[in-house]
Amino acid sequence: MELVTPSIGLIVWQTLAFLLLVFLLGKFAWKPVLSAIKERERSIDDALEAAKKAKEEMARLTNENEALLKEARAERDVILKEAKQLKDQIVSDAKASAQAEGAKLIEKAKQEIDSQKAAALAEVKNQVAELSLQIAEKVLSKQLEDQKKQEALVSDLLKEVKL
Amino acid sequence: MDFSHIFNSRKIGITALVAVLFNFLTLLAQANPETDTTKIAADTTHQEATAGHEAAATEKKDQPFDTGAFILHHIADAHDFHFWGEGEHSVGLPLPIILWTDKGLVTFMSSAFHHDDEGKHVVDANGQRFVKLHEKIYYASATPNEHGAYVEVNEKHEAKNAKPLDFSITKNVFSLLVSVTILLVVFIGVARGYKKRAGQSPKGFQSLIEPVILFVRDDIAKPNLGYKYEKFMPYLLSVFFFIWFNNLLGLVPFFPGGANVTGNIAVTMVLALCTFLITTFSGNKYYWKHIFMPPVPWWMYPVMVPVEIVGIFTKPIALMIRLFANITAGHILMLSLICLIFIFKNLAIAPIAVPFAVFISLIELLVAFIQAFIFTILSALFIGMAIEEHHDH
Numbered sequence: 279m280e281l282v283t284p285s286i287g288l289i290v291w292q293t294l295a296f297l298l299l300v301f302l303l304g305k306f307a308w309k310p311v312l313s314a315i316k317e318r319e320r321s322i323d324d325a326l327e328a329a330k331k332a333k334e335e336m337a338r339l340t341n342e343n344e345a346l347l348k349e350a351r352a353e354r355d356v357i358l359k360e361a362k363q364l365k366d367q368i369v370s371d372a373k374a375s376a377q378a379e380g381a382k383l384i385e386k387a388k389q390e391i392d393s394q395k396a397a398a399l400a401e402v403k404n405q406v407a408e409l410s411l412q413i414a415e416k417v418l419s420k421q422l423e424d425q426k427k428q429e430a431l432v433s434d435l436l437k438e439v440k441l
Numbered sequence: 442m443d444f445s446h447i448f449n450s451r452k453i454g455i456t457a458l459v460a461v462l463f464n465f466l467t468l469l470a471q472a473n474p475e476t477d478t479t480k481i482a483a484d485t486t487h488q489e490a491t492a493g494h495e496a497a498a499t500e501k502k503d504q505p506f507d508t509g510a511f512i513l514h515h516i517a518d519a520h521d522f523h524f525w526g527e528g529e530h531s532v533g534l535p536l537p538i539i540l541w542t543d544k545g546l547v548t549f550m551s552s553a554f555h556h557d558d559e560g561k562h563v564v565d566a567n568g569q570r571f572v573k574l575h576e577k578i579y580y581a582s583a584t585p586n587e588h589g590a591y592v593e594v595n596e597k598h599e600a601k602n603a604k605p606l607d608f609s610i611t612k613n614v615f616s617l618l619v620s621v622t623i624l625l626v627v628f629i630g631v632a633r634g635y636k637k638r639a640g641q642s643p644k645g646f647q648s649l650i651e652p653v654i655l656f657v658r659d660d661i662a663k664p665n666l667g668y669k670y671e672k673f674m675p676y677l678l679s680v681f682f683f684i685w686f687n688n689l690l691g692l693v694p695f696f697p698g699g700a701n702v703t704g705n706i707a708v709t710m711v712l713a714l715c716t717f718l719i720t721t722f723s724g725n726k727y728y729w730k731h732i733f734m735p736p737v738p739w740w741m742y743p744v745m746v747p748v749e750i751v752g753i754f755t756k757p758i759a760l761m762i763r764l765f766a767n768i769t770a771g772h773i774l775m776l777s778l779i780c781l782i783f784i785f786k787n788l789a790i791a792p793i794a795v796p797f798a799v800f801i802s803l804i805e806l807l808v809a810f811i812q813a814f815i816f817t818i819l820s821a822l823f824i825g826m827a828i829e830e831h832h833d834h
Contacts (some may be wrong), residue, residue, distance in 0.1 A: 281769070283706070284705075284707035286608075287606070287607045287608040287609065288518065288610055288614060288707035289607055289710065291610075291614040291618075292707060292708045292712075293711050296621075296679075296712065298620045298621065298622060299625065299683060300534055300679040300680075300715075302625055303624065303628050303629075303675065303679050304675030304679065306629045307628035307629050308675045308679070309627075309675070310631075310635055310636055311654060312630050312654075314635035314636070314639060315651070315654070317634075317639070318640060318641075330528075337545045342632070354664045364781060416700060
């Protein structure tokens with residue numbers, strides 16, 4: 279029975295000591311400790327949040343960069359394509375004009391050749407005629423030196439001519 | 442973010458550490474009672490042989506060892522802190538005795554009784570005469586009775602003398618003050634660590650305590666009290682560490698431990714009363730409405746309202762008895778196992794009794810924590826029930 283009978287002295291001392299403990303610890307220990315823990319948790323949360331944000335920002339930037347790169351690449355492709363087209367056109371144009379020019383030149387050359395040929399032929403003809411005349415003159419003069427021969431010729435010629 | 446697995450593992454680590462530490466202490470302590478008790482036995486036989494207080498001595502010698510009285514004496518409060526030795530040869534720390542008598546305050550040291558607990562040594566102080574019988578102080582009778590004690594006893598061997606109000610610094614009060622001082626020094630030191638290392642990770646003792654504080658906050662206060670938990674944190678933390686530390690201190694069998702502080706009904710009564718007062722004064726209208734207008738048909742009120750009103754008081758009473766009974770039972774168990782040696786009057790029992798006692802003290806380490814936890818979580822639960830806001834009823 280004595281075991282379950284609280285003694286007044288211990289009740290008083292326990293009340294005093296415990297209330298003092300709660301008061302002093304509450305004021306000097308729990309308050310700073312709990313606020314420090316809370317503060318630290320908040321700062322950890324903030325840091326994690328900031329890290330998350332930074333990560334997101336990073337991802338966003340990376341995406342942006344990629345998009346930019348893609349765009350640039352596409353643009354480059356377009357430019358290259360255009361350039362190629364232009365080059366092809368220029369080359370084909372050049373080819374065409376060269377061909378035309380060449381054809382023209384050939385035509386001109388042909389005409390020149392033709393005209394030169396004609397001129398040359400004409401000259402050759404003239405010379406041949408002249409030479410023929412000279413030869414004929416010389417032959418005739420030679421032939422006609424003697425009378426007899428002249429007569430023979432005339433007779434020959436006459437023989438040829440059939441009346 | 443869920444960090445609970447980290448705290449859990451740290452908690453386990455700390456529990457293991459504390460267990461190992463106290464196991465070591467208890468092992469040391471196990472060695473002591475053995476030597477002490479053999480010495481006591483030797484002392485008593487020596488005393489009996491030489492002094493030859495014929496009747497008393499032979500009576501004492503013939504009587505079997507009174508385990509019950511021995512254990513109850515050890516778990517009860519005392520007016521001095523006994524270290525070793527028996528009777529006149531005992532060595533201990535005398536503690537101040539503070540009495541509020543009919544003629545005002547009287548103080549003297551417990552050593553004035555010369556280790557007498559039978560009411561045989563009268564102390565004169567401030568013109569009044571006092572005797573100590575079974576750790577209670579009485580006004581001494583004018584003449585001794587047939588046993589030489591200055592008290593009158595009734596048929597049940599209870600003293601009939603008047604008692605002054607006893608506000609002495611008893612063994613329990615002394616232990617209480619020691620533990621409160623240690624708790625203050627430790628936790629204010631820890632708090633200083635937080636100030637010094639603001640915003641940084643905990644270090645040293647701080648990191649040992651912090652998981653426990655977080656445990657009280659996250660596993661006891663928050664689930665039971667909701668968002669209003671912060672207001673009750675100082676009380677819950679104080680009560681948790683007070684009970685835990687005193688439970689552990691009670692397991693240390695030598696000075697300054699060994700006192701059965703949390704196993705004393707006066708101590709648990711004050712703690713339960715604190716919970717009761719906080720619950721009652723922070724109860725909101727829903728709490729009181731639930732008690733006086735419970736959600737049952739009106740014709741049930743004559744039954745339900747008294748039940749609810751009784752419920753207000755049974756909850757703290759259960760708190761008080763649970764802590765007291767658990768801790769006292771632990772102490773009784775430990776002492777019983779050690780007493781086996783004296784019951785069998787054979788030191789050969791020690792190899793069985795001592796390992797058992799070690800085993801039980803390991804369990805008691807667990808109980809020390811669990812009881813602190815249960816007291817705190819039930820306090821939080823009762824307060825949480827009182828401040829809970831429900832709009833559906």
